[in-house]
Amino acid sequence: MAQSNERADPPGALKISVIGCGYLGAVHAASMAELGHEVVGVEVDVEKAEALAAGRVPFFEPGFEELLQRSLASGRLSFSPHMKAAAGAAVHFLCVGTPQRRGEYAADLTYVEAATASLLDVLGPGELVVGKSTVPVGTAARLAELVAERVPEAALAWNPEFLREGFAVQDTLHPDRLVYGVADSAAGGAAGAGAPPVDAEALLDRVYAPIVADRTPKVVTDYATAEMVKTAANSFLATKISFINAMAELCEATGADVKQLADAIGHDDRIGRKFLNAGLGFGGGCLPKDIRAFMARAGELGADQALTFLREVDNINMRRRIRMVELARQVCDDSLLGKRIAVLGAAFKPDSDDIRDSPALNVAAQLQLQGANVRVTDPQALPNVRRQWAQLDCVDTPEEAAEGADAVLLLTEWRQYKELDPAAFGSVVKTRRVLDGRNALDREAWEAAGWTYRALGRRNV
Structure with a gap:
């Protein structure tokens, strides 16, 4: 029997637009097409829109290239640099960035506001605007007013994203929770406010139908709570990471071992072992900017005292970078001048090519400023570093980076680096000194191969 090439959309399929096709938007657009919807990604950067339309991925994310090409081949996904392509979509997702405002802690909402203003020109009655960007509390309510003024029969909801770089496809298609921020009357608030023009919850349930069918936990709440979920979650994770790094500082002062300490307290199920890995600290485009924006917004609301602890969380995190440079100087006979240093890792975390606020690159640059000859390598991030x-100085392999090195620093815990053979790797260096900036290496194996092993918060044998 001849097979038909005609596309078969599942029942309940919608036309969806995704405004902004950077990291978040591109993954979301392809994932919504995977769920069976007809999706158009609107990206004003013409070069990026054309690359995505051709199946070329402008960033590294495991599994995304295959998802993108599969979604394009299905005929359900397209990209355009023009907002008019979004006309007629039932749901419009806002996925533009909210970087830290230059010279301030506050978030820069320029892109969110510009995207919303442009979308209002094509927004129709009965359609739903859905924010996914991480924004300060109060943004959704303000944007909802703009929508109501221009298109009273449309509505706005806030549906925060919880993507982890390196797991973005999994986190989109199989999230651990869904959060819908809707107008107060729809969330059970504001008595007598009247029925909303669009049933946002029902429409979002159609968007995420397979995910909802899997009994994924769902929270339907007001705008303010939905806006706070992402920043509160990131602030908690940042606090946990900085807590164990503060303990690492104490371990160095007392001779205790932070890894054994983390193992011991991690057995308490109220605490847990995840995110208790002491080391160089967090970076990237989310945690640092989100906790700073959270503090800034709390100050604007007159509640800054509630988040003063986050300032110390941030400070502890930045001190780890300084401490790593100090440790490198110590193992290099108290002088970095002229020493050859190999830096393994440039991305802020493994399985990513993202170098925004990368602790590894910050340390590499500080070492170079203090007179060291630094060579950096990374499996994915080198084009961005260059x-x-x-x-x-960037090189392609850890062996090239380590050739003749006085010390090797592991600063991003890529699997390839954790699996290095310390005996064979030792043949290329000048001196077998390794600084494990992520507490990721098998200490016993490296020491057995003749390496001097040092790590933040670890007992010096």
């Missing part, structure tokens, strides 16, 4: 950190 564009943005031209002063750093």
Whole structure:
């Protein structure tokens, strides 16, 4: 029997637009097409829109290239640089960035506001605008007013994203929870406010139908609570990471071992072992900016005292970078001048090419400023490093980076680096000194191969 090439959309399929196709938007657009919807991604950067339409991925994310190409081949996914392509969609997802405002802690909402203003020109009655960007509390209510003024029969909801770089496809298609922020009357608030023009919850349930069918936990709440979920979650994770790094500082002062300490307290199920890995601290485009924006917004609301602890969380995190440079100097006979240093890792975390606020690159640059000859390697991030950190010497392999090195620093815990053979790797260095900035290496194996092993918060044998 001849097979038909005609596309078969599942029952309940919708036309969806995704405004902004950077990391978040591109993954979301392809994932919504995977769920069976007809999706158009609107990206004003023409070069990026054309690359995505051709199946070329402008960033590294495991599993995303295959998902993108599969979604394009299905005929359900397209990309355009023009907002008019979003016309007629039932649901419009806002996925533009909210970077930290230059010279301030507050979030820069320029892109969110511009995207919303442009979308209002094509928004129709009965359609739903859905924010996914991480924004300060109060943003959704303000944007909802703009929508109501221009298109009274449309509505706005806030549906925060919880993507982890390296797991973005999994986190989109199989999230651990769904959060819908809707107008107060729809969330059970504001008595007598009247029925909303669009049933946002029902429409979002159609968008996420397979995910809802899997009994994924769902929270339907007001705008303010939905806006706070992402920043509160990131603030908690940042606090947990900085807590164990503060303990690492104490371990160094007392001779205790932070890894054994983390193992011991992690057995308490109220605490848990996840995110208790002491080391160089967090970076990237989310945690640092989100906790700073959270503090800034709390200050604007007159509630800044509630989040003063986050300032110390941030400070502890930044001190880890300084401490790593100090430790490198110590193992290099108290002088970095002229020493050859190999830096393994440039991305802020493994399984990503994202170098925004990368602790690894911050340390590499500080080492170079203090007179060291630094060579940096990374499995995925080198093109970004070469564009943005031209002063750093980049090489393709850990062996090239370590050739003749006085010390090797593991600063991003890529699997390839954790699986290095310390005996064979030791043949290329000048001196077998390794600084494990992520507490990721098998200490016993490296020491057995003749390496001097040091790590933040670990007992010095």
